[in-house]
Structures are given as C-alpha cells and as structure tokens.
Amino acid sequence: MDIETFVRGLPKTDLHMHLEGSIEPELMIALAGRNSIPLRWDTADALRQAYQFDNLQSFLELYFEGCRVLVTQADFYDVTWAYLNRAHADGVVHAEMFIGPQSFTERDVPIEALLNGVLKAISDAQSAYGISAGLLISVHRHRSEAEAIAVLDQIEPWQNHVVGIGMGGAERGNPPSRFANFYQMARERGLRTCVHAGEEGPAAYVREAIEVLAVDRIDHGNACLDDPDLVVDLADRGIPLTVCPLSNLRLNVVTDMKWHPLRAMIDAGLNVTVNSDDPPYFGGYVTENLLACHEALDLSIEDIILLVRNGINAAFIAPGERSRLLAKLTNYAGAAVR
Ligand code: ADE
Ligand code: ZN
Numbered sequence: 001m002d003i004e005t006f007v008r009g010l011p012k013t014d015l016h017m018h019l020e021g022s023i024e025p026e027l028m029i030a031l032a033g034r035n036s037i038p039l040r041w042d043t044a045d046a047l048r049q050a051y052q053f054d055n056l057q058s059f060l061e062l063y064f065e066g067c068r069v070l071v072t073q074a075d076f077y078d079v080t081w082a083y084l085n086r087a088h089a090d091g092v093v094h095a096e097m098f099i100g101p102q103s104f105t106e107r108d109v110p111i112e113a114l115l116n117g118v119l120k121a122i123s124d125a126q127s128a129y130g131i132s133a134g135l136l137i138s139v140h141r142h143r144s145e146a147e148a149i150a151v152l153d154q155i156e157p158w159q160n161h162v163v164g165i166g167m168g169g170a171e172r173g174n175p176p177s178r179f180a181n182f183y184q185m186a187r188e189r190g191l192r193t194c195v196h197a198g199e200e201g202p203a204a205y206v207r208e209a210i211e212v213l214a215v216d217r218i219d220h221g222n223a224c225l226d227d228p229d230l231v232v233d234l235a236d237r238g239i240p241l242t243v244c245p246l247s248n249l250r251l252n253v254v255t256d257m258k259w260h261p262l263r264a265m266i267d268a269g270l271n272v273t274v275n276s277d278d279p280p281y282f283g284g285y286v287t288e289n290l291l292a293c294h295e296a297l298d299l300s301i302e303d304i305i306l307l308v309r310n311g312i313n314a315a316f317i318a319p320g321e322r323s324r325l326l327a328k329l330t331n332y333a334g335a336a337v338r
Contacts, residue, residue, distance in 0.1 A: 003301075004291060007091075008091045010091055010332060013275075013308070013325075014276050015217070015275050018063075018099070019079055020100065020103060025044035026044040027078065031069035059278075060169065062281070070114075073112075073116050077120055080122065081121040084122070085125070086279070093325060096133070098138040102140050102147065136194070139151050140169040141178070145179050145181060164193055165192075167179060171205065172200055176213050193215045194216060194218065198220055198224050199220035202223055202226070206218060217240045217242060217314060218242070220244065231270065240272075242273050244274075245293050246292055247277035263293075271313075273310045305329070
C-alpha cells in the first residue's frame with residue numbers, strides 16, 4: 001500500500017478546523033449568488049488565486065470577508081454538510097468544528113439560523129456516514145470579553161449540543177488572560193475549553209492559556225518550544241496541542257515545511273495532533289497535512305500512527321467512543337503493516 005492510501009485510510013480526527021474557513025471556492029461563489037452578496041471575484045479559480053497570505057492578519061481579512069456569504073440556516077447547513085462529506089472522504093471519523101457566531105450576529109444573522117443549520121448537518125452526516133462531529137463555539141480575541149460572555153448567553157438554549165468553546169482571531173496584543181472570566185464561566189456551564197495560542201503570539205501566551213485559562217487543549221501552540229520549562233509542563237500534563245502544519249506554512253509561521261516544529265514537538269514528548277484549520281485556504285485536509293509532514297520531516301509510519309492516536313485521545317468524546325476509535329485504529333494499522 002502506498003503512503004497516501006495508508007494515511008487516507010487511517011481513522012483520523014480533525015480537532016481544529018473552522019467551518020467559516022472550510023468554504024471551498026465553488027461553494028463560496030454559489031452562496032454569494034444565492035444571497036446576492038457582492039464578491040470581489042467572479043469565479044472559483046479567481047478566488048482560489050487570492051489565497052496567498054503574508055501572515056495571520058492578511059488571512060483573517062479574507063476569511064472575515066468570506067463569512068458574509070453565510071446568511072440563512074440552509075447556508076450553515078450546506079457548509080457543514082460539505083465539510084463533513086470531505087472529511088469523511090479524507091478518512092476522518094471524528095471532527096470538532098469551530099464556528100464564531102460574532103461574524104454573523106454582527107450582521108443580524110440570527111443565532112438560531114447558525115446553530116440549527118450546523119446541528120442538523122452534524123446529525124445528517126452521522127446518519128449517512130457514521131462520522132461523529134462536535135461543535136465548538138469560538139469567540140474573537142480582538143473583541144471584548146463582555147462580547148464573548150454575551151455569546152455564552154446566546155448559545156445557552158443549545159448548550160447540550162455544544163461541546164466546548166475556543167478563541168481565535170488576531171493573536172498578538174490580545175493575550176489569553178484578557179478572557180479569564182469568560183473561560184471560567186464556560187467551564188462552570190460544563191463546556192470544554194481550548195484557545196489558539198502560540199501561533200503568532202509568544203510562549204508566554206501558551207503559559208497563560210494553561211495557567212490562567214486552565215484550558216483542556218491548546219490550538220497551535222508552536223511557540224511553546226521557545227520556553228523549555230513550558231515544554232516540560234505541557235508534556236508532563238499531557239495537554240494536547242492541535243497543530244496545523246499547512247496553515248503554519250501558508251501564514252508564514254514557518255517559512256518552509258522542513259523547519260516545521262512538529263518533529264521537535266514529538267521528540268519533546270508533547271501530546272501533538274495534526275489538523276486542517278481552514279482547509280481550502282491552506283491547501284489540504286488532514287491527509288495532506290500528514291503527508292506534507294511525512295515528506296518534509298521524515299515522519300515514520302509509527303510517528304503518523306502516534307499523531308492519529310493522540311488525536312483520538314485528545315477528542316472531547318465519551319470513553320466508550322474513544323475506546324471504539326482506538327480499536328479501529330489498532331485494527332487498521334495492524335492490517336496495513338502486516
Ligand atoms: N480563525 C481561523 N483560522 C485561524 C487561525 N489560524 N488563527 C486564528 N484565528 C483563526
Ligand atoms: Zn484555527
């Protein structure tokens with residue numbers, strides 16, 4: 001079996017992806033037409049050409065522009081359904097998907113349209129393919145903590161269908177500690193917690209994420225390697241890092257895949273997982289991310305299986321489901337190398 005077939009067939013997780021960042025250019029153009037939203041591009045190819053970024057900020061500008069095409073419940077359904085179809089084709093068996101309501105509610109899109117559309121697609125994909133998916137509500141770190149807390153109140157009627165919360169957006173100058181009360185309140189409401197930290201921001205933000213916010217998972221976390229004591233703490237506590245290699249490459253967090261810290265993270269005993277972030281913008285789903293690392297960093301088959309196992313162990317799922325997925329991985333990996 002060739003490596004690509006092997007990796008695609010692995011029962012994988014995608015624990016760090018943004019539904020707003022999963023809109024393939026063809027769907028973006030279709031949704032813009034359906035909702036009469038003017039776009040700066042007429043064709044999917046022209047749009048794809050625009051996916052060239054200098055840094056996180058230049059990406060976020062396009063990403064927020066793209067959010068405008070999502071208006072109705074059917075739009076949120078279609079985007080979620082399209083992602084889950086692609087994830088299923090990619091061999092993902094469990095996904096955890098961020099969506100940030102503030103991009104939509106600021107334009108008077110009702111929160112009901114967003115949540116009902118996304119949740120219906122999750123349920124339909126589970127029935128159609130057996131893929132499981134959890135919803136993570138993310139807030140924008142470049143807005144205020146009061147606005148983040150307002151999001152918690154808005155989602156309360158759906159709280160049993162939401163797995164956890166996260167935070168993304170412009171990192172530098174917006175340290176995690178600004179959101180201590182928000183994270184505390186989310187935890188008290190029974191939600192799991194994660195935060196983007198150490199993508200463009202410093203190791204100190206990763207430290208704050210675990211010490212001040214006490215999050216269950218760190219999204220990205222690359223910068224932790226600048227602080228050896230922090231690496232030891234993260235490794236000892238087994239705190240998962242949801243790393244997104246192609247995202248890091250396309251946003252110039254690393255200048256070349258061969259300099260990506262994933263290898264060093266594995267060697268330091270960190271609990272690292274590989275994820276897609278915003279797949280069409282960055283050129284790949286989980287399989288492409290793993291293959292890019294395999295090629296550039298000389299990851300072995302055992303390393304790849306470890307990364308996939310870490311993903312299953314880091315997922316916000318019930319113990320029975322975790323055991324089922326781990327057994328599936330063991331079966332697949334055993335059969336493939338036999
Ligand atoms: N929102 C979507 N992708 C993101 C990323 N890589 N960093 C911060 N916020 C994001
Ligand atoms: Zn992200």
